[in-house]
Amino acid sequence: MKPIHALVVVSLLVGIIVSCKNPEETTPDHAGLSDWTDETHGKKADANYSVVFPQDNVNSLEIRMTKDDWTAIRADMKTLKGSDFGVGGTGGGGGGVNTTTEPRYVAVSMKFNGKEWYKVGFRLKGNSSLSSIWRAGIYKLPFRLKMDEFEDQYPAILDQRFYGFKELSMSPAFKDNSLIREKVTADIFRMAGIPAAQTAFYKVYIDFGEGLKYCGVYTMLETIEDEMLKAQFGEDKGNVYKPESNFTTFNQTQFEKKNNEDLADWSDIQATITALNAPIRTSNPVQWRTNLEKVFNVDHFIKWLAVNTTMVNWDTYGAMAHNHYLYNHSSKKLTWIPWDNNEALTSNARVQLSLAGVAASWPLIRYIADDAVYYQKYKTYVKDFNDNVFTTAKMNALFDKNTNLITPFVNGTEKEQAPYSNLTNTTSFTAALPSLKQHVVARNQAVASFVP
Known part of the structure; x- marks a missing residue:
């Protein structure tokens, strides 16, 4: 028998060590993913709240799916909710089939600040709000993003993150003509010492297979089980x-x-x-x-x-x-x-x-x-x-700041328009701010009567 060459022995040992390596320590091959960086896409980066949840500006997000993806979403929703998109009107409380099964994910391209996130999981979310918007045929739908949902099918995106965040929830301000309630309520909770998800406004553009459409101002929320707890x-x-x-x-x-x-x-x-x-x-x-x-x-x-x-x-x-x-x-x-x-x-x-x-x-x-x-x-x-906390001065300042922030993208340089908005018209948006302020006055009076 010929002696085994030392180089062969070393090669065998290296192979054994690599094969026994913890999968979590394996570095994914991001070949072909030109925009991937550890800071923007990697798992080890700290959650960057200042980038993802800015409080003084409105970010933009582009989501592109294929026509086949949109067809698959429609087929799935017809099974779950009992209605195809735009069939059945507003449906009052939502109508359709009452189910706790979550809609399916599809893999989409997501772009932010000129960078692409690859094969991101996109699914619709919600119950009565989703049913109502869906049946009314409005494209401003509530949805959820999961950065690594398809990592098994596409190993190159193993542990993909969005500036440290794994999942994000997008609220379309259903039944909210002000478009700010989701955000300011979370702010108010934290002002009062109640932990609540961070939020920020986003202009959202979605390609449902026929080109990008402006779907108006959304509120992005971090998910509770992701970075919020830490x-x-x-x-x-x-x-x-x-x-x-x-x-x-x-x-x-x-x-x-x-x-x-x-x-x-x-x-x-x-x-x-x-x-x-x-x-x-x-x-x-x-x-x-x-x-x-x-x-x-x-x-x-x-x-x-x-x-x-x-x-x-x-x-x-x-x-x-x-x-x-x-x-x-x-x-x-x-x-x-x-x-x-x-x-x-x-x-x-x-x-x-x-x-x-x-x-x-x-x-x-x-x-x-x-x-x-x-x-x-x-x-x-x-x-x-x-x-x-819930004083007219503090609440008026909070409401004014957030309304002013989004106004240019609701009825200014960019406008929310049917069928890509849940607003009846832009007048309803304008009228919502005084209504919010009056609500605070009324509740202050109610409290004064309850605990003088």
Whole structure:
């Protein structure tokens, strides 16, 4: 037998080492992706909030799909919602088939500041809002972007990011003639000490297979399970849920996990619901509060409830069993995070400021209203928010800034026009700002009557 040459031995060893290398440490081959840089597209780059979520200018985003992609989306939506695009009118509450199945992703090209992001996952999102816009045949649709959705099919985009962000949500301001409610409500929550997703305005152009069309001003939101937790909570290892529950009983299907999916552990949610609905609530309220606070961030929820009810944000818990997240913080316990605020700051109050009339089917609110200690804390938070954050001066400044920012792209140098806008006409946009300001005055007066 001939001796094995030393160079061959070394080559074999190198091959073995490379084959055993952790897949996460493998550097993807970005050959052919001319715009790819670690800073703009790479996973290791820090989330660049100043670029992705600017507060003083409106970014532009171009999305291009093929005609076949649009046909596939239409076929998928017909299955999910029971209607093809533009069939069925506005449909009131949305109509169509009630389903929790998410629309399918298609791979699109995305351009920003002259750079391309490749094979980005694009899917429609939403329930009644999506159904209504879809059936009305309006192209300004709510959608979600996932940068690495198609990395298995296209290994060159392994761990693709958008300046550090993996997923982004795009809100078309449905039922919001001001086009700013989604953004300013998130701002107001954070001003009041309630963590909420960062937002920014974007001019969006979409090619549905027949050329780019201007689809107006969107609000971009970071997704809760992406960078938001690290940025605002300092950690992101705990369970993240997107509930569809009123918290009377535990049903696992009503608590969708957005991370840690492989761990079959809902014990944090189960413990919260058990403590909340324990019979000692009335016989031993001190022990009931102690047990609940061990697993649920009650103080934070009461503050959220005070802020949410004062400014009026009806499309959430208390009227609907959705539009919030829960994060199980290592020390602060299960913590409430607001989401989907496009119908905030309206007169459509489903929960009275006094919390009177809230049914027992909404125990997180009803039991707080029934407990003297918690109710007093709620009243204190209402007054503090009203006096120090939700003032006419601060809100007028916030509303004016954001309205002025987007006006040139709504009815100025660029205009929102049918069928690429959810506005009835630009007059409705102009009339929305005074209405928002008057809403704050009315709520200030309501608070003065409730907690003089």
